[in-house]
Amino acid sequence: MAKQGYHHGNLRQALVEAALRLIAERGPTGFTLSEAAKDAGVTPAAVYRHFAGREDLIAECARQGYAIFADVMEHAWNGGRPSALAAFGATGRAYLAFAKKFPGHYMAMFESGLSPNRSPELAAGAARAEAVVLRATEELSRHIPPGRRPPVTMVAAHVRAMSHGVVELYGRAAPGTHAPFSPEDLLESGIGIYLRGLGLIPPDA
Template sequence: MPKRGYHHGNLRQALVDASLTLIETKGPTGFTLSEAAKQAGVTPAAVYRHFEGREELIAEAALQGYGIYADLMEHAYASGQPSALAAFEATGRAYLAFARRFPGHYVAMFESGISIQRTPDLHAAATRAMDVLEKAAVALSEHIPPEKRPPPQMVSAHIWALSHGVVELFARGSPGTKSPFPPEDLLETGIGVYLRGLGLVDPDN
């Protein structure tokens, strides 16, 4: 009986999907191309018709992940309009939601060691995603007096770091880390503390 992979409708995507499953269970360096091939139901040799190696396969998973992430961030930003504050807070929540819903993509993007400079397409996808958060920061920063206004890139970097920390420590089940508070609450209150420090949220709220 011939290998079913030779009759696969979309072998390239099947291999990406297989890698995402393996990334979730074993991490980005915990599986081989042979395992990805087996997961997809094809011979190991078939993998090399589409990918030169495991890094290229993971890079494709990251590329697709950035596309999904950018779509979610843009939707979150639009849902908070016309309030700059609501739009900004929504982008932070979208980061957490993405990490929970697409853990394989998240790891491929942020924990695999794959550089966003690897290909022009990957760089463009990552830039599109990050531009949403920076756009939200620009709109929000307009409410801060110029002499007290930090660069929007710094504001977006702070919120990204806060969101990433909550995801890594409390939203993805890292061993030995447990919080008495839901990750959503940690992120929302953390953003609130940060924005109060910038004078963008009433201290009594």
């Protein structure tokens, strides 16, 4: 049902929220600007007062998503407390929780095909979230001599790919579909095996 009563000042955000609902239901390319306008209760022409096109609207969804995501990841990291390893695990669980709670944002960020470098604001948000994993990897690598440490950007890329894979394969399924393993257990065990293989955590940790 179309939403009514939006004023000019919050029309932009109303369109973002409409797009997020449509993205969550149909994917980033599964809706038109006209459908977003209808869902927000405005005419299609009104959309162009705020967004140049559908990609521009999706990019704003992604920008807002990165802001939330970075806050969630920073909270989970908690300055590396109570330990770097425990905090690293918390960021993995936070990734899965974000994807589940904010599917529209998540898909706009990671499944729309839009580059984070599309705008300085989008790039800054993506970099803030990425910085959490980079800091976590640096903390886990401190005990390894500098010449033998794996590149933190490589580790961050691998962890991100593993996290995204768990979301895609298991994180959106109905509860119990892939029992006896939960997405959280799959990600935690996978990252644990990976980090041990790199020597970032001892075998008995």
